[in-house]
């Protein structure tokens with residue numbers, strides 16, 4: 001995810017809402033915390049793991065702030081049992097984590113590495129022993145470098161390699177893991193990885209990024225077929241998209257056009273093929289104007305649109321758009337229609353992202369109406385400049401207010417008929433925030449990177465108590 005250049009809100013000055021039951025969330029509502037492999041595991045050259053595109057990208061001068069990388073991260077690979085105990089202590093029922101493809105298949109294809117899969121085998125057992133349901137994501141941005149060298153996601157073959165990896169991982173863990181997410185936020189993989197170059201592998205080619213979109217979705221569909229074949233009726237299968245809520249800044253037709261264009265490129269380009277089996281015509285036309293054709297082959301859209309049990313939604317902010325530049329023109333220097341973000345004027349997180357909880361309600365209601373797949377919030381949370389106080393607490397009142405507002409927004413969406421079944425806080429603990437390194441802290445648990453000491457923040461305690469009260473405990 002990218003930051004904006006706008007200043008952050010005054011940090012941790014809000015008055016924290018007390019933990020109490022959130023009305024409108026049913027007893028079987030799923031409560032979780034989420035992480036991803038590269039952001040927390042460390043041990044990047046342990047037990048046969050090979051480099052992923054993020055290991056390589058972090059070594060490019062200037063790619064990541066302060067030249068940081070995931071070599072050590074939160075040492076979760078070594079500290080996993082104590083981290084699982086901490087997760088259980090937060091009172092959540094579900095832990096969403098991702099598997100590192102480079103640990104499981106060090107060459108991106110071929111035989112499974114027993115030591116690599118062994119880590120996830122132990123993690124799953126540890127979770128189940130503590131009564132926490134594992135929710136597994138197969139791909140959270142860390143493509144094995146060898147596959148990038150062979151063409152990466154712009155190459156069709158990567159989709160087939162992904163399906164093989166999915167099948168191999170399921171063969172090892174599918175007897176105990178029921179909840180499978182194929183991809184996390186394919187927009188980020190395609191757009192940030194291959195168009196803007198802000199994320200690994202750092203390529204900057206618009207056409208390649210759009211080919212990556214199709215092959216990521218195809219990889220999802222092929223993997224889904226294999227998982228369905230292997231997993232039977234018990235499997236719960238989904239994909240996670242990062243979705244905002246895009247609105248026109250005014251009812252000027254140019255603003256309406258700009259908001260629709262942003263929504264097309266950011267949301268409908270993924271949702272429409274996944275759920276309706278077709279790419280949106282306006283986006284296809286826009287790509288055509290830019291000389292790009294999606295590399296769709298016969299049968300691909302049927303593969304991509306096989307039914308989903310759940311749609312994972314990662315929500316952080318909402319965006320308004322104008323179709324007019326500040327100088328009054330409606331086309332940019334390259335002659336393309338202007339799509340300009342216009343702030344809502346709301347407080348911002350340390351990422352510069354505006355805090356717009358009602359955007360989550362609107363998004364969920366819209367997803368229900370236009371796509372009709374049950375949803376789970378697989379990520380929601382905020383970075384703030386937290387500090388460990390002298391009394392050993394982390395008084396992150398801004399994060400408590402953020403979580404409270406967004407969980408209430410989920411309850412509001414349910415009241416309007418959206419079938420939202422769970423909420424996972426991003427993130428369990430502070431971790432490697434990609435191109436921003438370790439300075440952006442999203443955790444409800446503080447991590448001291450010198451000592452690796454974990455301290456549950458006030459938001460973590462609030463989350464634990466809110467879950468308990470809402471369940472009626």
Ligand code: IFM
Pocket residue numbers: 001036039185314379426433442
């Ligand atoms: O940290 C990321 C995560 O890996 C994917 N979703 C957004 C988070 C915050 O940027």
